[in-house]
Amino acid sequence: MIEVSDLKKYYSNGLIKKQYTRAVDGVSFHIEKGETLGLVGESGCGKTTVGRLLLHLIEPTSGKIMFDGIDLIALKRSELRKLRPRMQMIFQDPESSLNPRMKIGESIAEPFRLGLRGKICTHEIKRQIQDLIEIVGLNPEHVNRYPYQLSGGQNQRVVLARILAINPEFIVADEPTAALDVSVQAQILHLIMNLKKDFGLTMLFISHDLEVVRHMSDRIAVMELGRIVAVDSVKMDDCKRSV
Ligand SMILES: Nc1ncnc2c1ncn2[C@@H]1O[C@H](COP(=O)(O)OP(=O)(O)OP(=O)(O)O)[C@@H](O)[C@H]1O
Numbered sequence: 001m002i003e004v005s006d007l008k009k010y011y012s013n014g015l016i017k018k019q020y021t022r023a024v025d026g027v028s029f030h031i032e033k034g035e036t037l038g039l040v041g042e043s044g045c046g047k048t049t050v051g052r053l054l055l056h057l058i059e060p061t062s063g064k065i066m067f068d069g070i071d072l073i074a075l076k077r078s079e080l081r082k083l084r085p086r087m088q089m090i091f092q093d094p095e096s097s098l099n100p101r102m103k104i105g106e107s108i109a110e111p112f113r114l115g116l117r118g119k120i121c122t123h124e125i126k127r128q129i130q131d132l133i134e135i136v137g138l139n140p141e142h143v144n145r146y147p148y149q150l151s152g153g154q155n156q157r158v159v160l161a162r163i164l165a166i167n168p169e170f171i172v173a174d175e176p177t178a179a180l181d182v183s184v185q186a187q188i189l190h191l192i193m194n195l196k197k198d199f200g201l202t203m204l205f206i207s208h209d210l211e212v213v214r215h216m217s218d219r220i221a222v223m224e225l226g227r228i229v230a231v232d233s234v235k236m237d238d239c240k241r242s243v
């Protein structure tokens with residue numbers, strides 16, 4: 001589903017000297033349909049940058065990204081916009097991906113309102129929203145609340161419901177539980193794993209925590225200083241040593 005070749009993202013350090021931060025420095029990997037690839041590595045090694053590049057949220061310095069046979073980087077803006085709903089990102093801080101002025105119910109309803117699910121009657125939309133709220137384990141009474149009135153874990157559930165409403169095929173989950181209380185982290189990870197299975201999603205799961213990545217992924221890619229230094233599904237001990 002995803003095929004990345006020699007992907008690079010350099011950030012210029014200053015205006016005068018030609019110095020660059022090599023955030024991503026030539027990574028190549030693939031993700032099969034329905035697979036979860038874990039991306040693990042120390043802080044600053046380039047994990048988030050890879051995630052953003054994959055969804056073409058930022059321009060690569062060079063390299064190629066194929067998404068379901070489509071050359072993502074070569075796409076025109078309008079074509080990319082059409083493709084966008086097929087790939088979504090879950091961020092560390094759920095509040096940052098929710099509109100603070102929108103009630104929870106409105107946030108979940110927005111993809112339907114924008115027509116991302118095609119033409120559906122209001123009654124059916126309501127029913128589907130109810131279903132989504134149930135699937136992610138939210139209390140139906142929460143729909144009339146604003147994000148600031150919910151906990152971090154509840155807001156991440158809202159984010160997940162909203163993403164499911166968009167109905168994507170590919171998800172980048174970037175440390176989706178890092179901002180949450182330890183007591184709810186496991187619940188949200190469990191939910192993400194179930195949703196991935198039930199909805200047949202393909203996923204890039206990013207974390208600095210090898211145990212979490214191992215739990216969530218089919219294969220693991222280990223990053224160091226902008227490069228992938230190991231990809232493996234079985235020899236976890238090697239990954240451990242690299243991290
Ligand atoms: N917009 C930017 N401008 C300049 N440098 C950037 C920018 N974004 C990221 N970087 C740099 O690129 C490198 C990789 O950053 P990135 O956010 O991808 O790391 P990360 O692995 O996700 O780290 P963390 O685990 O802390 O989230 C870092 O050195 C960072 O300072």
Ligand SMILES: [Mg+2]
Nearest residue numbers: 047048049174
């Ligand atoms: Mg990051």
